[in-house]
Amino acid sequence: MSVAGTWMWYDEFETGTRTELGTYKFDRNRMIAFAGKFDPQIFHIDEAAAARSHFCGLCASGWHTAAAYMKCCAAYNFAGCDEAQSVGKTLPPLGPSPGFENLRWLKPVYPGDELTFHNEITGKRAMSSRPDWGIVFARNTGINQHGEMVFSFDGKLLVARR
Amino acid sequence: MSVAGTWMWYDEFETGTRTELGTYKFDRNRMIAFAGKFDPQIFHIDEAAAARSHFCGLCASGWHTAAAYMKCCAAYNFAGCDEAQSVGKTLPPLGPSPGFENLRWLKPVYPGDELTFHNEITGKRAMSSRPDWGIVFARNTGINQHGEMVFSFDGKLLVARR
Secondary structure, three states, X not given: OEEOOEEOOHHHOOOOXXXXXXXXXXXXXXXXXXXXXXOOOHXXXXXXXXXXXXXXXXXXXXXXXXXXXXXXXXXXXXOOOOXXXXXXXXXXXXXXXXXXXXXXXXXOOOOOOEEEEEEEEEEEEEOOOOOOEEEEEEEEEEEOOOOOEEEEEEEEEEEEOO | OEEOOEEXXXXXXXXXXXXXXEEEEOOHHHHHHHHHHHOOOHHHXXXXXXXXXXXXXXXXXXXHHHHHHHHHHHHHHHOOOOHHXXXXXXXXXXXXXXXXXXXXXXXXXXOOOEEEEEEEEEEEEEOOOXXXXXXXXXXXXXXXOOOOEEEEEEEEEEEEOO
């Protein structure tokens, strides 16, 4: 996480902070291109067949939605960080993620949908085993243009302490 | 899930069944192309900077690894399924996933790495609220050419009962 191109220390995260990461538009051609490469289920690549499916129309691969989240997250967090920060020479970057939980695709994402992704800090915990690091907990969501939550997961990040 | 192009019923899943889904090679250009679109952190797109990072080299976006899993999963499960099966007109397809847990990227994935993905049925449970459906639990893993597990998650799938 960064603010205005500066890496944040563990100490700077505040529970309850909610950040809008950005918006991604699910263009029909992008959806089919992604799914053709990685998830060629018929309701992701063939509009006519998708219309006859239980989704009632072409919908995005769930992994495309996850990748779109990452695109917005990276654009928000890493814009303006210089290389030294990004590669962890001056400040340690985010450590390896200890993992994601509760990954959910709650509703289909259709062509033309615009998802806005948010990150909310839900908690933090110092690590007794690694006193120079802490764990930051965050809830991540994707909300479409109708205000419906269509995607969510809980992340845990290792972050260096000051 | 399917066997030889036929959708499986809930009743046919057996706890302990382990299936090799396929192998995906992480070509350097594919890695950079994916990350350029969705995850342009410097250690995913710039070899020289990545060499100076804590990863000590260019590594794949975690979402690229997840998408590669899906590619192998789809190729294994949906090859040979006809459209009627795929869109759920003759047999209900897999229902919406109730979610994934314990998503982990355990080690970096480097250019040239080949990940082989497996799926293992870890349990199943009938749904009292929806007697025509059941939940199948599965552990999914990606193992590199050195035998190291680099990726894993636990999935829950809604599957129709016979």
